Amino acid sequence: MTVAEMQHCISECLACMEACNICYRACLQEEDALAMKKCIQLDRDCADICALAVQYMSSQSPFAVQICQLCADICEACAGECAKHSHDHCQRCAQVCRKCAEACRKMAA
Numbered sequence: 774m775t776v777a778e779m780q781h782c783i784s785e786c787l788a789c790m791e792a793c794n795i796c797y798r799a800c801l802q803e804e805d806a807l808a809m810k811k812c813i814q815l816d817r818d819c820a821d822i823c824a825l826a827v828q829y830m831s832s833q834s835p836f837a838v839q840i841c842q843l844c845a846d847i848c849e850a851c852a853g854e855c856a857k858h859s860h861d862h863c864q865r866c867a868q869v870c871r872k873c874a875e876a877c878r879k880m881a882a
Contacts, residue, residue: 782841782876783830786823789848789873793820796855796866803860812854812863819851819870826877842881848874 797816800809826844829837852870855863 779830779880782880783827785873785876786827786830786844789869790820790823790827792866792869793817793823793851796862799860799862809858812858815847815851815854816866819847822847823873830880838881841877845874845877845881848877 793816797813797820800806800813800816803809806813822840822844826837826840828834829840834840848870852867852874855867855870858864
């Protein structure tokens with residue numbers, strides 16, 4: 774993995790963390806926030822693992838590959854859940870999560 778490839782993955786993780794945090798906050802404001810429970814939980818999980826992946830890649834941890842693989846899995850789960858909802862913030866989050874998952878899978882390969 775080149776430095777440029779790692780920087781790309783870090784950038785995708787940061788963008789994903791931001792999109793998940795925006796989605797999380799917006800879901801809490803929805804009329805039926807209880808119906809958004811799974812989306813909210815996955816947004817939190819995804820934002821947290823993205824932050825951890827950035828830390829591990831930035832410090833060149835020998836465990837960065839495993840964290841990136843887990844990050845990709847959680848991003849895919851979050852994307853799948855967000856895609857079920859018609860809200861703009863959910864659709865945007867799903868799109869960003871898919872891009873992050875792809876970058877993390879490349880990092881983990």
